[in-house]
Amino acid sequence: MKRQRRSAIDPAVASLVTEGERRQRRRRLPRAQQAKARRDAARQRATYDIPKEVARAVAEVAKEEGVSASAVAALLLAEGLRRLEVGEVSLHGLKEPSRSPKYDWQVPTRAVLEVLKGDRTLLVRK
Amino acid sequence: MITIAIANQKGGTGKTTTAVTLAHRLAMDGYRVLLVDTDVQGHVATALGLDKAPGIYRLVQWYQNLGDLLVIPARENLDIIPSDKTTEPAKRILASMDFRERILADALEELAEEYDVAVIDCAPSVDVLHVAALVAADWLVVPTKLDYLAVDGVNEVLASLAEIKRRSSATPDLLGVLPTFFDRQTNETLVQLKTLVNAFGRHVLPPIPVDTRLREAPAYGQTIWEYAPRSRSVVGVVNGNGTVVGGYAQFVARVKERL
Numbered sequence: 116m117k118r119q120r121r122s123a124i125d126p127a128v129a130s131l132v133t134e135g136e137r138r139q140r141r142r143r144l145p146r147a148q149q150a151k152a153r154r155d156a157a158r159q160r161a162t163y164d165i166p167k168e169v170a171r172a173v174a175e176v177a178k179e180e181g182v183s184a185s186a187v188a189a190l191l192l193a194e195g196l197r198r199l200e201v202g203e204v205s206l207h208g209l210k211e212p213s214r215s216p217k218y219d220w221q222v223p224t225r226a227v228l229e230v231l232k233g234d235r236t237l238l239v240r241k
Numbered sequence: 242m243i244t245i246a247i248a249n250q251k252g253g254t255g256k257t258t259t260a261v262t263l264a265h266r267l268a269m270d271g272y273r274v275l276l277v278d279t280d281v282q283g284h285v286a287t288a289l290g291l292d293k294a295p296g297i298y299r300l301v302q303w304y305q306n307l308g309d310l311l312v313i314p315a316r317e318n319l320d321i322i323p324s325d326k327t328t329e330p331a332k333r334i335l336a337s338m339d340f341r342e343r344i345l346a347d348a349l350e351e352l353a354e355e356y357d358v359a360v361i362d363c364a365p366s367v368d369v370l371h372v373a374a375l376v377a378a379d380w381l382v383v384p385t386k387l388d389y390l391a392v393d394g395v396n397e398v399l400a401s402l403a404e405i406k407r408r409s410s411a412t413p414d415l416l417g418v419l420p421t422f423f424d425r426q427t428n429e430t431l432v433q434l435k436t437l438v439n440a441f442g443r444h445v446l447p448p449i450p451v452d453t454r455l456r457e458a459p460a461y462g463q464t465i466w467e468y469a470p471r472s473r474s475v476v477g478v479v480n481g482n483g484t485v486v487g488g489y490a491q492f493v494a495r496v497k498e499r500l
């Protein structure tokens with residue numbers, strides 16, 4: 116399929132076709148590589164702009180625990196996301212109005228660092 | 242009022258399922274919806290837990306000034322013009338009438354104040370009601386299975402659409418080709434999806450996954466929104482990058498963009 120064609124199609128359909136083609140390519144690989152390709156397909160690299168101190172703290176925990184920094188980030192994010200979903204934590208008190216046209220709110224670096232030090236918290240007081 | 246026809250000359254492509262599912266969701270979302278069944282099988286009524294009834298027969302009589310339309314309430318905000326086996330003789334009567342192709346357009350015009358959306362479920366045939374449905378429609382949705390006949394089937398509907406556009410002032414547009422019975426485990430599905438995309442480009446809608454829940458729901462007289470609203474055929478399949486693709490929820494969203 117030609118590329119310019121694909122850009123003109125429904126994005127959801129395009130992603131299905133792309134995924135289907137990847138799946139087909141994977142099936143043609145030797146068995147051992149198939150498993151790895153499947154694992155890789157279930158993961159995604161994401162880039163976040165976070166304070167240096169936080170990145171450094173992730174690296175330290177990773178070293179102490181003997182796991183990858185990605186594993187630490189994934190686990191702590193997963194825990195935080197679950198707590199956010201059930202209302203145990205909230206971003207509410209840390210948001211400030213943003214002047215950027217892209218976002219309604221911003222969270223200043225200072226606030227993140229205060230959370231890291233324990234001076235502030237996302238915990239919702241019951 | 243906006244009118245959407247669901248058509249494909251091939252049988253068993255998910256037309257009735259799509260018509261009922263779309264109509265009920267729009268009704269649940271607050272649109273006043275009329276669903277018209279033009280198939281002698283009368284499955285629209287049974288899928289909603291109602292009895293088949295001579296709605297099309299009465300429509301043809303109404304067109305001859307011989308009585309009122311038969312419109313039956315099915316759910317909140319959702320009424321139907323049902324069908325049954327009397328649709329067959331009704332079609333024969335209609336075939337001999339002048340302006341027969343305008344029967345649905347005129348009936349819907351009559352009811353235009355009462356509804357926001359009309360959905361017409363077409364029979365798997367090219368008969369007078371099929372033409373009447375396309376003449377009445379603003380939008381056309383073509384559900385299709387992902388088999389080697391898919392492109393042919395869609396082309397047949399589009400050919401009759403082009404023919405009708407040529408002959409009448411009606412201008413229904415293709416809202417989309419809706420792949421149904423989507424099963425991503427099979428190679429054929431992917432091959433046919435790509436073939437459809439090559440043929441119909443941006444008109445190809447995110448597909449409806451194959452789902453036994455869809456087959457079960459009508460047996461209970463329930464729509465999928467009542468029977469299994471979290472099933473795969475509603476929410477779609479999760480793609481490798483975590484996005485959810487296809488399913489009737491996404492289909493309804495695509496339709497709403499045109500309302």
Ligand SMILES: Nc1ncnc2c1ncn2[C@@H]1O[C@H](COP(=O)(O)OP(=O)(O)O)[C@@H](O)[C@H]1O
Pocket residue numbers: 251252253254255256257258259284365421422423449450451452453455456457459474
């Ligand atoms: N995505 C699907 N997965 C599984 N079964 C389906 C699906 N769509 C429809 N069905 C079932 O297939 C049969 C034919 O569907 P139907 O909507 O009646 O097609 P048509 O109106 O085009 O003849 C019905 O029994 C229906 O419940």
Ligand SMILES: [Mg+2]
Pocket residue numbers: 256257258280284363364
């Ligand atoms: Mg049908």
